[in-house]
Amino acid sequence: MAADGADLLTPNTSLENLNIGASVIENEKEHFSSWREFLLVCSIPSFLSVIGLIFMPESPRYLLENRKETQAMEVYQHIFKMNHRGDPTARYTLTEMELPKKSLPPGFHSAASTTGILDTIFDGIDGFWASVLGLFAIQYRKTTQVLMIIWLTSAFGYYGLSLWFPEYMKLLKSEEFYRNQTTIKSKNYLGQQFTGDITNTRYVNCQFMESEFKALILNHVLFDNCSFINVDFKDIHSSKTFFRNSFIQNSHFTDTDFYDFRFQNTNKVNTTNVALMVGCQLDFDFNIQLEEVFHEHLFGQLALIPGTIVSLFLLDKFGRVHVLAGSLFLSSVTAFFIWFLSTKVSVIIFEVIFNFIFIAGWNAVDIATVEYYPAHLRTTGYGLLSAVCRTGAIFGSISFASFIGSSRAVPMLATAAVLLAGAIASLKMTETRDILLCSSIPPLTSAPLQLTIFVQ
Structure with missing residues (x-):
């Protein structure tokens, strides 16, 4: 959806409509500001989520812990009514609920025990650190360490390749472009x-005398060791255009974007520069083809949809550990085919296959992370591992960005190595399929939080 939204909102700069940068020049403001519209559209789901949270009922467990039994009962009744909407004879028979007295881990306090805002803040900080330390208690230390390795390696490989794919495609197009250069x-x-x-x-070694460049777009043009005598430049837009080792004499520049960086080791004698174009002095590449970029990336993202559907079946059939280990191992093996990526079509096909295989492992570790921790550590554990995931994504993006232009063996071996490490680490995990969340992993305390329901 994000790729399609970008395709619709950003200006059309496909190769057939580019007209050697003319569309970029004619719609310069739209090209450089359309990202704001795209960012606004991408933020709509977040705003809708915030609005949706307003209508979400509070957790019955939280309400019971804070002695709001009536409100908790109303939430259960609402859920029951939604689940039995088509059955007019259904009646909710529970009329009384309570939580037994319990012993929470150190640092955990019921919200009802606080007396003020500062107490709530300090209790929250204590609870947070208690949760973080609880993740590395002897019961959960190995689990947390293994999950950190899996999240780190998976994010490093996936997000690194996600950056490498479009950049490598851009490199292939650039090489093809320069192979067709006219000299x-x-x-x-x-x-x-x-x-x-x-x-x-x-x-190369050309002479321009008594000539005129007027109402002209120069796209990837190099004047190498050329001389310009009595030449007028008027109304010029340029991209990746340079004067190198050249000589310019008795010439005039009017309404151009020939900033100083375009003259490399070039001697100018008796030249005038009038009405230099104002604005951004970045050397924007007119060859950027946004439509193709979004369409090419869209194929890889579409592969995630059937991959997710298939992974749901596999997770229930074979369990989390087998799916995770198998997915990461196959993704590691698939990475060796990077060596054969030499065309645009081969890159797209590889991205589709890789994403289809990898998403099963991603879904498996996502579910397993929730199932491995008890209720009082679950959100903190998921938050910590999400932070580890983001860290791996950052290092992956930085590392793979440096691989652009280098041998394909570098990203191939890097991806295969990290995903293989994740596959090996996943074999240390305990299977959580068909195990209740409250009893899947030994709790931090000897008495887990329980819910007692009295039926009248």
Whole structure:
């Protein structure tokens, strides 16, 4: 959905509509500001979630712990009514509920025991640190360490490749673009007028005399060791265009974006520069093809949908550990096919297959993380491991960004190694399929929190 939204909101710069950067020039404001519209659309689900939370009922367990039995009963009645909407004869028969006295781990306090805002804040801080330390208590230390390894390696490999795929595609397109470059050597231009556009052209040892460049778009043009004498440049837009080792004399620049960085080791004698274009001086690449980028990435994201559906069946059939280990191992083996990625089509196919296989392991560790901890540690454990996941994603993105342009063996071996490490670590996990959450892992205290229901 995000890829489709970006495709709809950002300007169309596909190759057939690019017209050598003309559309970028004509819609410059739209091109450089459309990301704000896309960001606004992407934030809509978050706003809807916040609104939805307003209508979500409070946890009955929380209400009972805070001595709000009536409200807890109303929540249960509401859930019962929703689940039996089509049965007019259904009657909710529970009329009384209570929680038995319990002993919470150190640092955990009932919200009803606080007397003020500061007490609530300090109790929250104590409870937080107690939860974090509880994750590394002897009962859960091995579990937490194994899950940290799995989350870290999975995020490193997946997010690293997610960055590498589009950048490598961009590199392939760039190499193909420059292979088709036109080179003009040792040619003299006298009284010539250049208008329209010039793209992907290299002028070597050429002379321009009494000539004019007017209403022109220069896209990836290099003037190498050229001389310009009595030449006028008017209304010029350029991208990746440079004057290198050249000589310019008695020439005039009017309404151009020829900033100083475009002149590399170039000597200018008796030249004037009038009405230099104001604005951003970044050398924006007119060759960017946003539509193709989104469409290519969309195939890989679509593969996650059937992959998730299949993984749901596998998780119930074979369990969390087998699916996780198998998915990460197969993803590690699949990574060796990076060596054969030399075309755009092969990259897209590989991304589809990799995402389809990998998502099963991602879903497995996601579910297992919830099932491995008791109620009083579950959210803290998931939050800590999510932070580890984000850390792995950051290091993966930074590492794989440095792999662009290097041998394909580097991302291949890096991905295979980290995912294989995650697969091996997952074999140390205990299967949690068909085990109740409250008893799947030994609790931190000897008396787990229980719910007693009295039926009248």
